[in-house]
Amino acid sequence: MHFEYHVEGGNFSQAGFTSSQVKKTLKQLNVDGDVIRRTVIALYEAEVNIVAHAYKGKIAVDIDPEKISILLDDEGPGIPDIQKAMEVGYSTATPQVREMGFGAGMGLSNMKNNSDRLDIDSVVGKGTRVMIINYFNPTR
């Protein structure tokens, strides 16, 4: 199964839409509850990072019998130092975004903790690609 979604930078009123669609699909497929919970956390954080930090992005979701693979590809400022960005508390979110309660600098660590595989590639001035893979067999 393959799904694609578009995300608009700055549009917080749509943030979480993709996560909610993917959650519904995984529930329909009777995927293990813990796997759904982890996938939703990782995907939501990645989705909101496009909204909060990039201009626009595409999300491609692939589901096969053993795993879900999510590729988030955005056009945006990119991340100069990914290792630093992964640190809890590091954030470049604007004051307005922080006022809403985003910008704690916890999103990337939530993604790390809730995915079996997480790959981040970024080109400064161009954009960021995030790949999240979660396997359905939790004993794996």
Add this chain to the structure above:
Amino acid sequence: MFHKIHPDMNLAELVEKLNLSIFSGKEALSKPVTGGYTSDLLSDVMGHAGPGQVWITLQTHKNVVAIASLKELSAIILVKGYKPDDEMLSQSIAERIPVLGTTLETFEITGRVFMLLNRDNSD
């Protein structure tokens, strides 16, 4: 036993015992409450709150409902007399996540929710 969640606690009982106001979700108050989580940082809640918990916060916009729904939290309690904005209100109705309110400060309402949910079940 101490530190056991009260088995029969649901939102309606929480509303009654803590005199909470109901902004939305009157019809969903039979939902059980498994605990609470207090935070105004959305990714903290995303990462650490658990299903069935009530979320105590001063954030009043619709992303709060989106997170509550994704995390399957039971309800949102707004502190200090804060009111949900219009988008939050309509989203909460659509997602069946009750938005409740109190005039108490975060510290006080959190303490009261904790005491209620962790009261001694043996008496």
